[in-house]
Amino acid sequence: MQGINFIAIDFETATGKRASICEAGICVVRDGKIVETRSWLVRPQGNSYSYWNMQIHGIRPNDTADSPEFPEVWTEISKYLKDIPVLVAHNAAFDIGCIRHSLELYGMEKLEITYYCSLRAARKLYSFGCNSLDYLCDQFRIPYGQHHRAGDDAEMCARLFLKELEDAGWCGWEEMGNCGGKL
Template structure:
């Protein structure tokens, strides 16, 4: 998969608000191979959490009290985006929404980024009754660590999207126009 470069991204939130990011994860793919996976705990504004969100991902206020806020973490992620200005997310509406709302909350500039959605690709390519990230990874025997932790989910998304690219028999990401958008 020479020339297939992207950064899979995933966010966990502290509350139902998209700008309450408490963990960010990326998985860098270069030439169709996973090159690096990283995650950061993020202190959401006010370090407030909802019970429901804590039940999903297990991250608590005590975990993020000394963590950097979104702007510092986003600056690190942007370092990767300079080389590869393409994001992939499973259910990109959520993750891209996290970026947009967080940039707005902190008064930060929105970069020119193209993104792809592995969920939209799955709905088009496969005929499963369920298209959740963990379900699809189970179907394709894609290994994963702890679901609902951003670094692990980003890597699961990257592996799934690579499989979708192969299944769709495309040589360029641009050919997957049915599942992309602009930040």
């Protein structure tokens, strides 16, 4: 899959607010191959968590008490985006919303980034009754680590999106245009 370059991204949040990122994960894909997966624990503003969010991902305030805040982590992620300004997320509305709300909260500049949604692509390509990330990965025997941990979910998303591109007979990003947008 020569020329297929993107960064799959995933966020976990401490509360129901999109700007309460407590973990960020990326999976870098170059020429259709996964070359790196990273994750960062992030201290959300006030380091406060909701019970329900902790039940989903297992991250607690003491896990992020000494972690960097979003601006520092975003600076690191942005270094990857300079080379590959294309993001992919499963349910991109959530993850792109996390980026937008966090950039606004911290008064940071928005980058010129194109994004695609593997959930929207799945709904377009397949006729499963469920399109959750873990369900789709199970259907396609895509291996994954700990679901609802950002690095693992980013890599699951990357593997799923590569499968979707293959199944769509991908020839160019414009074919996936109805599955994405601009940051």
